[in-house]
Amino acid sequence: MPMRLKSVDKNFEQQFATLLSQKREVSVDVDNAVRDIIADIRARGDAALVDLTLKFDRLDLRKSGIAVTAAEIEAAVRECSKETLDALHFAHDRIADHHKRQLPSDDRYRDAAGVELGHRWTAVESAGLYVPGGLASYPSSVLMNAVPAKVAGVPRIVMVVPSPGGELNPLVLAAAKIAGITEIYRIGGAQAVAALAYGTETIRPVVKIVGPGNAYVAAAKRQVFGIVGIDSIAGPSEVLVIADGHNDPDCIASDLIAQAEHDTAAQSILMTDDENFAASVEQAVARQLQTLPRGNIAGESWNAFGATIVLKSLDEAPALADRVAAEHLEIATENAEDLSKRIRNAGAIFIGHVTPEVIGDYVSGSNHVLPTARSARFSSGLGVLDFMKRTSILKLDEAALAALGPAAMTLARAEGLEGHRRSVEVRLAKTT
Amino acid sequence: MPMRLKSVDKNFEQQFATLLSQKREVSVDVDNAVRDIIADIRARGDAALVDLTLKFDRLDLRKSGIAVTAAEIEAAVRECSKETLDALHFAHDRIADHHKRQLPSDDRYRDAAGVELGHRWTAVESAGLYVPGGLASYPSSVLMNAVPAKVAGVPRIVMVVPSPGGELNPLVLAAAKIAGITEIYRIGGAQAVAALAYGTETIRPVVKIVGPGNAYVAAAKRQVFGIVGIDSIAGPSEVLVIADGHNDPDCIASDLIAQAEHDTAAQSILMTDDENFAASVEQAVARQLQTLPRGNIAGESWNAFGATIVLKSLDEAPALADRVAAEHLEIATENAEDLSKRIRNAGAIFIGHVTPEVIGDYVSGSNHVLPTARSARFSSGLGVLDFMKRTSILKLDEAALAALGPAAMTLARAEGLEGHRRSVEVRLAKTT
Structure with a gap:
């Protein structure tokens, strides 16, 4: 059973702190193994890729080739249903439209002292997108990572996706094609991250690596950070739902379950000012889990990390929500808009009674790559x-130099940097 | 002597690649030592801070206190000359004015499908600023790190600065006061980073840590990344000057030297289409080094990592400059503005014959914390x-949900996420 907390209880603060400090992931120390893999790729390039892929993915790249061919991509697209392809196109176009609004503006101005200042934004010259293999190989994540890069104007986007035993998810290739990615390699793990960062005979290096992965991928990204840029390290997914009693318990329960079915380490929390409603949602969760294909996974997550928090008043919610700093925050209350404005820390906020978080996972247009594990306190979605x-x-012109130089x-x-002083002094002497 | 490369030479590509791949920093593996220090701070808090500060900084925090007092700050300000304080105020106000233009806009709109989308920017709730002790304890860096945080609206800004043997640079405290920082602790190294990330009895944790430091500080920032946000890891400073023959060799030489005097691992590169000019600059560097207080440091950097690159035409410069991806790029040519537009990778560009990079270090208003070690390929200045x-x-409203739900x-x-599907399905069933 999930935890049930009440803000009026004496030990609430202690229980809430315990909830926040729960460790949901077993942290595996793979740093040394990853260091060796990276060193091997740097030393032996493609040959190391071949050996490591044979070992970890049971695939002989000498037979399959490292690159996925255009013909394979076409064949994958033919395997997908029209309904799914249409939905991917629909999602793609909405994601592209929304992300175009994020394009930043350059700035250039002359200030009162006659100094010209400004900044200019440019796209990175290349980006590598890591896509997990196997069960967590999601076409929606391909779109969510690739489209912002495309909209930014990145001239070269590379995708790597492991192909355990030779298997590739056709939807992933279809999503790549829809997003306009043509350079795809069937590699994964730390070796793929190393190949993207340092390059091999076949793979030219990129300057930025994004995308989720397992502990090896995360450790590799951390180790190559500095050589290339990386996005944040993704942890298990989470949702905090703030709901008043004017919700259908089945709706809220289904949102909690949708999060929980991702992973046994996922976390779903309900905050409400209505204890009866909390009980109804708990019952609805239990009922719905029984008929869900991934009910075991969702149930394990819900029982281990789920929680319902009963508040005296929804006024208590913002301060507590800021401490949770949830990846996804659903506010299904009458005054949802007002409440949302009082929140500082959340990856994404879903406002009102008819905004299930799942819409944001796929087709809203906003990005589903969001800060996990309380990192919404300091970072943003992709x-x-x-x-x-x-x-x-x-x-500067001469007048501006004269205005700024002396200070x-x-x-x-x-x-104590006399050389710095002189570089200004010598110019002032020559120009005045 | 610095390297002299010519783009017309047969082995130019090889020499240029060698220049780019030069390792300027001895990478010390301090990861395990830092891991122990972080674990110690987490386990023993203030007591560990006391022990580690006694060991590394020869300072007994039980006598001095961990926090720097308001009286100490006032005393430090009284030690500074009026001229210097005025210059710090001048720099502060220009930095604040410039950074206010970087404040981002929120967005909110309803699209054609009736979906309301948007984003909201908020400041992080707290930030920790690491300031090195000893020789590299620069008041200008205090301003460059603190002012953007202030402008962003960070409610709590904390500064840590080691005080080896009890010594604190009064200018650093004066700069902190001018920037409005009142919470200052006399600690440094990995222990200070750990205290900021995890907190101790005296120090409440922060959510973001910025600022330069030695190998221990860099390793600690890397290890706490994820628990808190960090800025980039700073390496030795560097400048690339693209100059035509219409420059005074003494001016360009002084810019190369200003960079080189930072650190024996700093790098100064001149690119020009005029070989005679290159020779004149080299001579001017040699001459100026003789009378410079930090001439030995600058000379060591210039001889080990400096280079002059003679081009057939300045048209070759942008592609090469993009590969250097310099922290500082000075373009002192007739067509500097045009040339600058052809550059993708640079931390900051200084345009024209009278824009010495040093102005940007102090008083231009733009930030001097810029991406080093080729990371301008993927990251930005602070x-x-x-x-x-x-x-x-x-x-969403009901119509928008109906429009997006099916896809x-x-x-x-x-x-394969049936729980996701149901969370949309159940709402569609209830609302239509």
């Missing part, structure tokens, strides 16, 4: 800016 | 966005 960088611009010289000397 | 995060917003259900089933 977006166009993750594939761009800002170059600052400075331009710069004073500070350079105060910091 | 700015207001580093202290904010974006929450996405979604709001979401199709994709959920295609991904």
